[in-house]
Amino acid sequence: MWFSYRRKLSHGLVCAKKVSFPALVNALQLIWSFFRSRLLKRPLISGFPWAISIEPSGLCNLQCPECPVGAGVLTRKGGMMDLQLFRKIVSDSGRQLAHINLFFQGEPMLNNHIARMISYAQANGIYTSMSTNGHHLNETRCMELIGAGLTRIIISLDGITCESYSTYRKGGNLNKVQNSIRTIVATRKKLGSITPFVTVQFLVFKHNEHEIPELIEWCRSEGVDKLELKTAQFNEFGQGLVQPPTNSAYSRYTLQPDGSLTIKGTMRNHCSRQWGTAVVAWDGRVAPCCYDKDLEFSPGDASKESIKAIWRNRNMDQFRHKVLNNRASIEMCRNCTEGRNILF
Secondary structure (H helix, E strand, C coil): CECCHHHHHHHHHHHHHHCCHHHHHHHHHHHHHHHHHHHHCCCCCCCCCCEEEECCECCCCCCCCCCCCCCCCCCCCCCECCHHHHHHHHHHHCCCCCEEEECCCCCHHHCCCHHHHHHHHHHCCCEEEEEECCCCCCHHHHHHHHHHCCCEEEEECCCCCHHHHHHHCCCCCHHHHHHHHHHHHHHHHHHCCCCCEEEEEEEECCCCHHHHHHHHHHHHHCCCCEEEEEECCCCHHHCCCCCCCCCHHHCCEEECCCCCEEECCCCCCCCHHHHCEEEECCCCEEECCCCCCCCCCCCEECCCCCHHHHHCCHHHHHHHHHHHHHHHHCHHHHHCCCCCCCCC
């Protein structure tokens, strides 16, 4: 929910300015090739990624139980993306690229080059968003992000009391995050900047769903632009430390009589992610989507090849073919909300 129609309109105008003619043509090509591929049951690609999720850091300062980094279950090593690789990815992507999301796994603010990454993307006319746990946003760093031109910042605040917040955000500090939100809003105002648009993200669990009304009022009073109530993903490694909310509207699962969870909707043999967006880990390895957290299906390495070459290589096409013909055989897709409606 947006707390100001004026800010919502401003965000829309900023988005519109970031969509160049080449990016618009590219997006239409991707949409056409997606539906054509579904009809023919074979991957046909026109265009290149309109958006890329880039992992500035594969490390994190928290130990959230349903996060593979926080739970320590990733088989791949963590690290920091260097600035040269980031610039290569942006340069290789060309003018078709309209959006960079500075997050995959890990905490992006741990990367000391984050402001320079944003500045480089901004110089190329690209919309930039970043998701953070909010523990590294002092005034100096907020000024760096604003000066670099960050378009949108998403700050996780999964509780309005210390007890509920720390239930999921293990190792986190609620007061520090709340102060970070105040700081980014105040610094933006001090510098007279429209951006970044400040979004608070709230993962809804059983232990915190009752706090939503209070959270709404807190966000409104602190000058937050938008609140996103997000359904949580549950995994086997979470050990039941948190539970799905009782309000089904805030859950992506249906509770079965035996206590198991079944994701809502019917899995279909399509997913628009592989026809529109790419994901790049901190070391340059590419994932077909953000659910491939361990890079099990990585089609290539952006530090050695161009994104465009990887986008159309044999490995990527084989993955798309599997999605179109037997998506249920891909284990990570079974716990994914994408591709569960008729259109997308």
